[in-house]
Amino acid sequence: MTQESLEGNIRNSAVQLIQLAEDRCWNKISHHLTFIVSDFNEFGENFRKKRKLRNKINKYKVPQPLDAVIGVIKKEYQDLYDINLYIFKALQKETIIEIQYYRKSNRELDYHDKIKDYPPMLHAKITQPGYSLEGEKFDVNWESGGGLRHYWKNFLYKWKYRRNLKKTKEIDHHTISTTEIQLMGSHSPLMEGWQKFKEFLTGWFTNFNFKKNQQVHS
Structure with a gap:
């Protein structure tokens, strides 16, 4: 991409971005860009605050x-490394694209030298x-606020996530508790191994004492 072809390339990428949004989002996307x-x-550099700050700054741009x-x-x-096009906001009669x-x-x-x-x-x-990571369509404006449908979808997603996380923790806790019971149980592999080891030690000491007594009597 050259400086001369820059405008044409951005225009073509903007068209592709609109097509992508129409495919992935439930909004009606205006082609007036x-x-x-x-x-x-x-x-800024704070990832958590970046989206909020980005919206705050961009909404004042014309x-x-x-x-x-x-x-x-x-x-x-000459100093450009990467150019990214995003849909900042899709309005009824206008789609604002952020370059x-x-x-x-x-x-x-x-790396700069390279x-x-x-x-x-x-x-x-x-x-x-x-909530859209499994292929479900979403609100293209979700980063800049989103509508009621987005808030509801997002609420359900977070609720399901917390519920599944709680179930996972309960399963893990049950597994740990069961393992602890098995380790303490008389028929657990650990206890069986310990019993065999004790039997080995008992047999070894018995054999050792027997040989020692034989040596004393002889």
Whole structure:
């Protein structure tokens, strides 16, 4: 991907992103696309707070046509390592796509020297909520708030997860308790081994004492 082909490549990837969203999400996706631009560093390094901060920062950006924002990307082209397209928000008459870029200069010095002359990578991505990981469709706007249906699906997913986790802990506890009982039981493999060892020691001492007595009498 060259600086000259950058705009066309982003436009094509945006179309692929919309197709991906239509396939994976239950929302009706508008094909009227507008764009905002983000530097990966804008959102800090704390992963847990990043999504919340990203939404807070991005909602104040004014979405524009691609040809109005492409200049920002081209200006940073030589330092671009990776460009990712996300659907920031799908509205009824507009789909806002976030162009988020990651700089080569953010990489470690040794790695930066290896990639400094490489063209940037380009990806179109959709982040999935937990309840969709088995193939179920989801709300494309879940990261920027989501609707009532998303909240209900997410609630059920978390409830089932906690229930299954509780069952797993109960099974593990039962297994541990059963194992402890078996270890203490008279017919457990451990007790049988201990009995055999005691029998061996008893036989060995008996044989030892017998030989010792023979030596004394002789």
